[in-house]
Amino acid sequence: MLAWEQGYKIGQWEMDAEHLILFSLLNQLDININADLAEECVHDVLAALDAYIDYHFAHEEALMKAWGYPGLDQHSALHHQFMNEVGRLREAVKTGDTVRAALKVRGFVLEWLLNHIMETDAEYARFIAEKSKKSSA
Numbered sequence: 001m002l003a004w005e006q007g008y009k010i011g012q013w014e015m016d017a018e019h020l021i022l023f024s025l026l027n028q029l030d031i032n033i034n035a036d037l038a039e040e041c042v043h044d045v046l047a048a049l050d051a052y053i054d055y056h057f058a059h060e061e062a063l064m065k066a067w068g069y070p071g072l073d074q075h076s077a078l079h080h081q082f083m084n085e086v087g088r089l090r091e092a093v094k095t096g097d098t099v100r101a102a103l104k105v106r107g108f109v110l111e112w113l114l115n116h117i118m119e120t121d122a123e124y125a126r127f128i129a130e131k132s133k134k135s136s137a
Contacts, residue, residue: 001027002110008117010125012063018056019117025049029106033099042102046090049109053083067128075120082112
């Protein structure tokens with residue numbers, strides 16, 4: 001099971017809550033794999049994960065746009081690259097060894113999510129915090 005750590009917070013409570021939900025969905029994928037339910041459940045969990053990631057990215061990009069974040073286009077491009085790779089991996093789940101492919105999806109999403117949160121998301125969170133501080137001063 002994946003443990004959410006306080007260090008993963010970026011200081012934008014809505015985004016932090018959504019990141020926690022993404023962790024929960026990855027944990028659900030783990031549960032299904034470990035319970036030998038991958039064949040029966042992995043497609044549903046991946047569909048839920050895909051839908052939630054799509055929602056989260058749209059919400060995150062809207063937040064950045066609302067605050068005038070100058071790195072929005074680059075950030076959005078990373079989101080698109082991620083979704084393309086997840087789509088490719090999801091196709092592998094449909095056509096190959098479900099458990100092995102699900103583990104690849106899980107590993108890729110987890111690694112990407114942690115790096116993205118700790119680096120890329122932290123950048124826009126700092127920008128918003130600074131801009132917010134200046135506007136309230």
